[in-house]
Amino acid sequence: MKVAPSVLSADFGNLQRDVEAICEAGCDFVHVDVMDGHFVPNLTIGPVVVSAIAKSATKPLDIHLMVENNTFFVDLFAPLKPEYISFHIEEEKHPHRLIQKIRSLGIKPAIVLNPHTPPEALEYLLRDLDMVLLMSVNPGFGGQSFIDSVVLKAKKLSAMRDKINPNCLIEVDGGVSDKNVHLLKEAGVDIVVAGSYVFNHTNKKEAIESLKI
């Protein structure tokens, strides 16, 4: 299992210290939650702060857009050269076009599904994706409880992925801890995002290692 700690749970007064700490503690990606106050009822960070994160990070960025105007935000963050940009299918009229645009910028495209969105929504998109991100909470906040229907969804998606595009990774985001990571592993998940679990732990290295199963 690969681990992408979410900096949403970092101490923003000590962002450089916290980003360096998770990278030194062995994370695989640095997960960045971008919220616009429209698609979700919360507002986070823009390119000024994300570029500071990128400077401190020694691991690739995984940018999760929770915004209304995806194309505008893709253009805003592309110069920071993240590994992934993921956007919500619920907020995109032309997901296939946006996948192509993200790829043309040299970034791996990913789509996010909210808890209610079935994996079948991706049937004709999966072949063009590098990753699918399944939300295991309603997007907007860290520290929420894990919605366990995501396990069955991950299993279904994993079967679709094996048929259509075996190279496409599956990531799960929200309420992930050492209590549920085993279920996710069994369901075929490749990457977990963990915010509060990693940042509230007294030892970040221990927390990250407990998810690398």
Ligand code: DX5
């Ligand atoms: C929620 C974000 C998550 C969140 C995860 O909208 O997408 O990345 O920060 O935090 P935890 O692990 O605390 O649920």
Ligand code: ZN
């Ligand atoms: Zn996220």
